[in-house]
Amino acid sequence: MTWVKYALKRLLMLIPVIVCVTFFLYLILSFSSGSLARQLLGDDATEEQIAAKEAEMGLDQPLMVRYGKYMLGVLKLDFGKSWVNGEDVLARFENRLPNTLKLSTLAMLFAIGIGVPLGIGSAIKQYSLLDYGSMFVAMLLFSMPSFWLGTMCQILFCLVLHWLPVSGADSWDCFILPMLILGANTMATMIRMSRTSMLDVIRQDYIRTAKAKGASAKQVIAHHAMRNSLIPIITQVGVSFAGTIAGAVVTENIFAIPGVGTLLINAVKSHDVPVVLGTVIFVAIIVGVINLIVDLFCAVIDPRIDLAA
């Protein structure tokens, strides 16, 4: 039951982090909040209208009072209402989160499923055609802006060839291209990471020992090298998953998928602070949970990791 205790401890540690992040954003916001009501109402609003709007947004109160009220609301799962259209932030989120999670999970599965075998394969057959080929692909995808790749592929496969739907999230085939585009960069990282990790392991002394004792190349890889090389890869999966959720902002925007990313972009553009804060809190929680799962997974694979410590 150590892992339950460990998981609970880690989840509790998320709370101060979220408190700090939101406070940090509140603090920066207080420098510019004076003009926010004016920006929302437009240039021809009267002073009274602006004052009324500020009161509605709670901007007439001191920073700490506002922040305290907001955090009390968050405790009761009330993330406030959008400044732009007055909709409940949590409700907007419940609508859109499934699409983003679906897209990022699919992208991660694609990146791991293709990237890790390619990386491990190119480590085992170092300096082969497979090695050079996959390193080239990895370097190319690693250097390519995903918005450009996405736009160009959308034009080629959706508008010119008509193979896939251009945008939306209504059917399963809407997710094919976004998944590939979002996963491309992560796949490049996975290839490079798993290749380095595998190369590192197969140069260890215990691999030489295993070979000297007469184990076949297959046995050495499967029984001695694989498990040890997986730990840095799994850690990388955690880091990349967070990056994928952030990357989904761009991909969702290109393919007009109603997800958290499109919600965030519109909120940032219209200075809709409650929506942005809500998004940040949700993403921090999701990233925290993913990292927790990754650490638990590492402990399963590597018995040397002691969760109780």
Added chain:
Amino acid sequence: MAKTKRRKKPLSEYSTGELVLFRFRKNKLAMFGVFLLLFVALAVAAAPILSSYAAVSKMHMSDRFQAPNATYIFGTDEFGRDLFARILYGGRISLLCSFAIIAIAFVVGALIGGAAGFFGGKVDTVLMRIVDMLMAVPSTMLAMAIITALGNGVWKLVMALAIAQIARFARIVRSSVLTLRNVEYVEAAKCYGCSSLRIILKHIIPNGIGPIIVSATLCLGQTILSISSMGYLGLGVASPTPEWGTIISENKINIQAYPYLGLIPGICICLTVMAVNFIGDGLRDAFDPRTKN
């Protein structure tokens, strides 16, 4: 001459820096990256000679959608603006901003991480909690949240992306200071009676700088991508000012009919980032030949 001179000196007499440079110069891909980046940087720096700032926004309504030709090397967009001039001047913003972002994040991150690693104890705990807070949200999302508060604009974008990168540098610097603090030669220097400043300047920085430079270089490539993504999403550099990402987004609807409008700016970004990544990989292998695969 230079070759014979080099051989006269035994290998053990070369300083670490010389050896790093030597290994780096042997790496063909890395040198290719250096030349490619220099080429892009020179072209961008020579923008006023190769073109003029007036050409960036000058519209030639009679020359709309000209494919690349002798007058317009990269062609023209839907307003007949010269794409070559726009990409050159856009590159100025993309490159300068990325360097500024990395420089700010590097300095602030190194100060935080260095102080945390060197002093340890409570300073370490407090500073690392701040870093954990910055790491809790993916850096692009954190940057977007900061932009919401600061508003649009080139320098605000630079600040937002720099703040979002600080945590990463603080972590790397801290871990390398922590390992170096307990190394024998630092202890020996302490026994000799060296001051803290001398230990930091003469022992810790020269020995710990390698992985930090590597990570800064690889981070630079990703920052060029982040800036143009922000431009593409409409956060940061506003439309009449050219920037590599905004050039692609403003031509988005015309790319299908005129593919060069998308291909040329995209390839520019790709080549620049690739050059930076080649240099980063080359530096990594040069600083630590054991990791070379």
